[in-house]
Amino acid sequence: MSQFDDFIAAAKANLSVLGKDSFEGYSAEVKAMAQSALDKAQANLKRWTAQLAVSQLTEAEFRNLVQGETDLTEIAGYTAAGMSLAEAQRLRDAVTLSVIDTALDTFLKPAPPP
Amino acid sequence: MKLAPIARVALVLTLLGPMAALPACAPGSAPFNPVVQSNTATLKADTLALLDRSGDFYAEHAAEVDALSARIDAAAAVASSTPQNALAARQWDVLRDPNRALLGGTIKLWKAQNTLGLSFREEKKIQIRRAFDYILCLEANKQRAQSCGDVQGVGA
Numbered sequence: 613m614s615q616f617d618d619f620i621a622a623a624k625a626n627l628s629v630l631g632k633d634s635f636e637g638y639s640a641e642v643k644a645m646a647q648s649a650l651d652k653a654q655a656n657l658k659r660w661t662a663q664l665a666v667s668q669l670t671e672a673e674f675r676n677l678v679q680g681e682t683d684l685t686e687i688a689g690y691t692a693a694g695m696s697l698a699e700a701q702r703l704r705d706a707v708t709l710s711v712i713d714t715a716l717d718t719f720l721k722p723a724p725p726p
Numbered sequence: 727m728k729l730a731p732i733a734r735v736a737l738v739l740t741l742l743g744p745m746a747a748l749p750a751c752a753p754g755s756a757p758f759n760p761v762v763q764s765n766t767a768t769l770k771a772d773t774l775a776l777l778d779r780s781g782d783f784y785a786e787h788a789a790e791v792d793a794l795s796a797r798i799d800a801a802a803a804v805a806s807s808t809p810q811n812a813l814a815a816r817q818w819d820v821l822r823d824p825n826r827a828l829l830g831g832t833i834k835l836w837k838a839q840n841t842l843g844l845s846f847r848e849e850k851k852i853q854i855r856r857a858f859d860y861i862l863c864l865e866a867n868k869q870r871a872q873s874c875g876d877v878q879g880v881g882a
Contacts, residue, residue: 663845673846676835679827680853683820684860687828690813691860691867 656681756811758869762804763862769797770858773829777851780832780842791833798822798829817861821854828857 660677663669669677776794779787802818805811824830832850836842842850 660849668845669843670839670846672835672839673843676827676831677846677849677853680831680850683826683828683831684853684857687817687820687857687860690817691864 756808756814756868758865759808762801763865765801766858766862766865769794769801770855770862772797773854773858774851777832777842777847777854780836780847781844783840784837785840791836795822795833814861814864817857817864821857821861829854 657678660669660674664671664674772794776787776790779790784791798818799822802815802822805818806815808814820826821828822830824834832842832854
């Protein structure tokens with residue numbers, strides 16, 4: 613299994629919250645949007661982690677990109693009107709990605725001693 | 727990690743980007759301000775242009791960064807001093823906060839690393855463009871209900 617596969621496996625729990633199973637009770641439109649969002653999130657993470665792995669991104673740049681996505685989520689929340697400040701901030705906290713740590717652990721942690 | 731339903735929906739809106747149709751402004755929000763809209767579009771264009779130069783040493787562009795930051799701060803001040811405009815004010819705060827990861831945090835990183843890598847610059851420009859698009863969308867929806875797609879091209 614490649615390093616990236618390891619990462620995807622480790623991050624699966626984080627990403628799966630956006631999956632179809634978590635959208636019971638929502639309209640078909642929202643479910644379709646959720647699937648599209650999941651695809652987009654996976655594509656972004658795959659691209660960034662690949663770039664991190666080959667040093668096209670520094671660790672700080674990688675963290676900035678992932679955290680930027682959560683900040684963007686908060687800004688979108690404000691635009692989506694009706695969301696309170698507290699709710700938008702809670703959203704940001706909720707998606708403060710353990711994915712970051714997962715990726716950094718996968719790609720940057722020292723190799724275990726032989 | 728378990729997201730609250732509203733969080734999931736908002737995350738979907740974000741990740742889908744400007745395609746997501748958004749509701750009109752909530753009752754009681756500040757009136758549409760065409761000067762704010764125009765200024766924000768200009769700031770968006772100037773910010774993206776500056777990011778194009780962030781492969782250079784920070785020191786070479788420190789004066790430009792300071793000037794842009796002052797204009798962003800001024801826009802944030804206008805937003806925060808406008809009655810019933812808390813959502814827009816908060817957007818500007820997130821965008822410019824050096825401890826976040828949009829414009830403020832990116833400038834901080836540029837300063838710390840001296841230069842920003844090509845891959846990062848391209849990805850970050852997408853994020854910051856989207857952030858401005860959401861700010862523009864919120865302002866535009868004070869005038870009439872429209873999707874973010876309607877404002878995507880403004881100032882791009």
